[in-house]
Amino acid sequence: MTAFTLPSPGLGTSGNDEFERCAETVATALDAGYRHVDTAQMYDNEAAVGAGIERADVPREEVVVATKIHPDNLSYEATRRTARESLDRLGLDRVDLLYVHWPISAYDPAETLPAFQELVDEGVTDHVAVSNFDRELFETAADRLDAPIVANQVECHPLLPQDDLRALARDHGHHLVAYSPLAGGEILDDPLLSEIATEHDTTTAAVCLAWAASKDSVVPIPKGEGDHVRANYEARSLELSDDALARIDGYDERLRVVDPAPAPWNE
Template sequence: MSDLDLPPIGLGTSGNDDPAECAETVAAALEAGYRHVDTAQMYDNEEAVGEGIRRAAVDRDEVVVATKVHPDNLAYDDAKRTARESLERLGLESVDLLYVHWPTSAYDPAETLRAMDELRAEGLCDHVGLSNFTPALLDEARDLLDAPVVAHQVECHPLLPQTELREYAVEHGHTLVGYSPLGRGEALEDPLLSEIAEKHDTSTAAVCLAWAFAQEALVPIPKATGDHVRANFAAQDLELDDEDLDRIADYDVRERYIDPDAAAWNR
């Protein structure tokens, strides 16, 4: 099993590229109780995320900070160099979790993963994660890495439950970190999820997150600003019943909202 104990919810920062708003959001989230913040080179907000972490009245050691190496930076030398640049932007000596963002573009399994192992050995990250991999690519990466894979990050929500990857995570002892747990907002209009929300007198967003909390080895990282930050955190108080979970499991609507042509599952 992984020795990284991720909190049940994290803050996603994709798309939050306004520096002032991003820093304010990160600080507010940490002060509201979040202890896991996720960013990436691709998001162009690492500096603001670092500012938000420093601004919050929360000890750095209490926060899991994750970032990801851009697909174009996954050649061995580029991965080593840009990981250091990420730390400079974040204002941190190390991150808790460093991901390979997409196994595309400059990704070379042997060389990229050698760089990740070396970054961990050099103390620039405590743990290594992967993002947007298929089971076959996960198998390959696990064979090549010296470091254990502690997290695999993918789109995951009630309309894309990622059953195979959740089962893989349980079998191999890592966490499936679910980005876009609200389906980029599209899931909020879904009839079944809306009906379940009405039953519990709550929001559809809360239902999506409560579904995630009910799954083994799954941690959602919703992105939000303003009041939505606290509302998402409060969704931990909602418990769906077996009937709700069964209806979602049996639902015939399945949608993937982030689906680039180059993604591994499209090859």
């Protein structure tokens, strides 16, 4: 169990790799109230995210900054080296949250996880997290680390509710960080979710984010720009009716927009 609290919602930045656009989005989000920004080596935007944090009129200590080690960089030496390179690009002396991005490619629990533990011990990151881990992979990693794993980031939305991983997060005491909480926009014309949005005089996007926020341990990290960034943040105040939540939870439509990558030792 960890006392670490991850602000919700967070700002996702995947795909936002044009420097000025990304920096302005991050600054806009922080000024609108976000206190959690998510990036990754893979996104090729850490420098822009750092610039946005610098531009915002928000003290650094109020912002949870998360980045992820690229799957190709998950050997012991590359993890240690590239984590510091990420700090340089971000313009920070530490990150709050450092993720294993995918348990593929160079990932090896016996090499990768000791490197993450050392990065915690040396103050490069405050906390360890993982992304795209199933229950077995998560439990293996948790057994190998002294530091608690405070988050598992996976695709999660009303049409991919991740019941087992949400239960694991609740029981273990970590956050399930929901990427693609709007299913890349593909979920926004869903008939049931659109019907519930009409009943609540809101948008389908807001319904998806409110559904995520209603679940124990779930922290959505929607992407967006401009007014969408603000609208996504404001959705945190939407409370869906018990009937609406029950209808969503009983819905049998399923959709996955990001293919899970196989762990090499399970192929």
